[in-house]
Amino acid sequence: MTETFVTPFLESPFSSVAAILLMAALLGGLALWLRQPLIVAFVAVGVLVGPAGFGWVVASDEIELLAKIGIAILLFVVGLKLDLRLIRLMGPRVVITGLVQLILTFGLGYWIASALGFAGASALYVALTVAFSSTIIVVKLLSDMREIDGLHGRIALGILIVQDIVILLALAGLTASGAAETGLGLVESIAAVLLKGVAFFALIALFARYGLSILLRWIAASEELLVLFSIAWAVALGAGGELLGFSKEVGAFVAGVSLASTPYREAIGSRLVSLRDFLLLFFFIDLGSRIDLSLLGDQIGPAILLSVFVLVFKPLVVMTTMGLQRYRKRTSFLSGLALAQISEFSLILAALGVSLGHIGTDVLGLITLVALITIAVSTYIVQYSHPLYDRIRHRLGIFERQVPHPEESADRVAELHSLDVIIFGLGRYGGEIARGLSDRGWQVLGVDFDPQVVRALSKEGMRVRYGNADDPEFLAFLPLERAGWVVSTAPERDVNLTLLNGLRMHGYEGRIAIRAHDADDAEMLNEAGAHVVLSVFSDAAKEAVDLLATARELDK
Numbered sequence: 001m002t003e004t005f006v007t008p009f010l011e012s013p014f015s016s017v018a019a020i021l022l023m024a025a026l027l028g029g030l031a032l033w034l035r036q037p038l039i040v041a042f043v044a045v046g047v048l049v050g051p052a053g054f055g056w057v058v059a060s061d062e063i064e065l066l067a068k069i070g071i072a073i074l075l076f077v078v079g080l081k082l083d084l085r086l087i088r089l090m091g092p093r094v095v096i097t098g099l100v101q102l103i104l105t106f107g108l109g110y111w112i113a114s115a116l117g118f119a120g121a122s123a124l125y126v127a128l129t130v131a132f133s134s135t136i137i138v139v140k141l142l143s144d145m146r147e148i149d150g151l152h153g154r155i156a157l158g159i160l161i162v163q164d165i166v167i168l169l170a171l172a173g174l175t176a177s178g179a180a181e182t183g184l185g186l187v188e189s190i191a192a193v194l195l196k197g198v199a200f201f202a203l204i205a206l207f208a209r210y211g212l213s214i215l216l217r218w219i220a221a222s223e224e225l226l227v228l229f230s231i232a233w234a235v236a237l238g239a240g241g242e243l244l245g246f247s248k249e250v251g252a253f254v255a256g257v258s259l260a261s262t263p264y265r266e267a268i269g270s271r272l273v274s275l276r277d278f279l280l281l282f283f284f285i286d287l288g289s290r291i292d293l294s295l296l297g298d299q300i301g302p303a304i305l306l307s308v309f310v311l312v313f314k315p316l317v318v319m320t321t322m323g324l325q326r327y328r329k330r331t332s333f334l335s336g337l338a339l340a341q342i343s344e345f346s347l348i349l350a351a352l353g354v355s356l357g358h359i360g361t362d363v364l365g366l367i368t369l370v371a372l373i374t375i376a377v378s379t380y381i382v383q384y385s386h387p388l389y390d391r392i393r394h395r396l397g398i399f400e401r402q403v404p405h406p407e408e409s410a411d412r413v414a415e416l417h418s419l420d421v422i423i424f425g426l427g428r429y430g431g432e433i434a435r436g437l438s439d440r441g442w443q444v445l446g447v448d449f450d451p452q453v454v455r456a457l458s459k460e461g462m463r464v465r466y467g468n469a470d471d472p473e474f475l476a477f478l479p480l481e482r483a484g485w486v487v488s489t490a491p492e493r494d495v496n497l498t499l500l501n502g503l504r505m506h507g508y509e510g511r512i513a514i515r516a517h518d519a520d521d522a523e524m525l526n527e528a529g530a531h532v533v534l535s536v537f538s539d540a541a542k543e544a545v546d547l548l549a550t551a552r553e554l555d556k
Helices: 013-033 038-049 061-080 084-090 092-115 121-131 135-144 151-180 186-219 223-244 248-260 265-289 293-324 329-338 344-356 361-383 385-395 428-439 451-459 493-505 519-528 536-555
Strands: 421-424 444-448 463-466 485-488 511-516 532-535
Touching: 013 038, 013 265, 038 265, 038 361, 061 223, 061 248, 061 265, 092 121, 092 151, 092 293, 121 293, 121 344, 121 361, 135 151, 135 329, 135 344, 135 361, 151 248, 151 329, 151 344, 186 223, 186 248, 223 248, 223 265, 248 265, 265 344, 265 361, 293 329, 293 361, 329 361, 329 385, 344 361, 361 385, 421 428, 428 444, 428 451, 444 451, 451 463, 485 493, 493 511, 493 519, 511 519, 519 532, 532 536
Parallel strands: 421 444, 421 485, 444 463, 485 511, 511 532
Antiparallel strands: none
């Protein structure tokens, strides 16, 4: 018998869905006002419309189906945006940090779960779920703060990529363990899933290399057809993965990876984000409707303890690991705080555990509570991470090694007989400025807190130091008295204001050029003492106008 919506107030599934969507919009607006992610609101909607709330959704095949499609689209988009080049560019440090964080958090999480009275599979699931961080939350927060391209943002993304790969392996392993309970042994089940997975991946890789690109060129003539094909591809490979025994999530992820190297991935990803968020609403509603509030009373204490563990211990592990690899304390601190929550994939893992019979709804409720607490709290922590760092920076010395960074040379500054400019920030914009000034005969000293950038520019023969623009202590080690100019290409206003104050404290008397993101920043930096304001977008627009005007004159 097909399960349907049951509610004393609403007579049809369509009316029930309409009421649920209206409630989701209202609570979503409240979450927006509180500066919270929509995930928190969506789970609350699920609890309210479920048996513990209004009882609008007692058993719903419709919502469960939409939830499964939403998960498939989520994993597809993650695979579509998987950029393994990020890990390669960041080097082994990101992989080491990600794996150390996962291993230590899982190990201590398992010990805490066992101490709280959970045993066997329940403790395993709790430990697994607290080890992972939320890709959606971190990317959204860092993007809103315009820090996704900063060093700490790229490190956090690299760690999240490591986590995504591990969690997909965990999903496949748990599915295999479910198959073992149906008759096959665990070793045989894992071996069978592994063999089928390798064959599946190889087949998709061959098709992606020799057939998919040709097909996409034809389909891309219509944007609507391209989006439809992408959804169909994600769901079809998800169904194939489920059929082969390594879960629909893995299959959908492979579908995304197969399109990640095509020139259409940005177009597909941008058009599927809204659909992903809409369908995930039903996953969180389905999840919330399964939670029995009568069982949550006993879980509040363990949930708070595990939440404190996630909010405190996980950043500490990241900071310690990065500090041992000679990253600056500011970079380690901001990277660690960004990961201080558990993942939406943790909820998917927990839901899978319930469906496989590994854990009960009480464990699912506990994990959901931890997710809500850590996501809600970490959202505010990340948004105010810079003021928080300024308050406690002097107590974070333990996370920064006192020996020089390997890219630094103790006598590099002493060898500078002449110096025209010190440039803080050597990314795409600052690096081009440094090269351009060097080509014009300027004696340039570059400063950056990305060890990969320092290493690359050092190999080019440029004189580079490893350090932060907003570290007043670091300024004391620079030959400021010999530099006629100091240039900062950092996009953060607070960093530039701190640099201006630091230069004033150290008695710098030369000229200062500072990058501004917008007109308000430019006005504030001028008032703070900048002699030249580099308005990147405005300057680029003026240069484009000059080029177009010159080209027009030549055409006459």
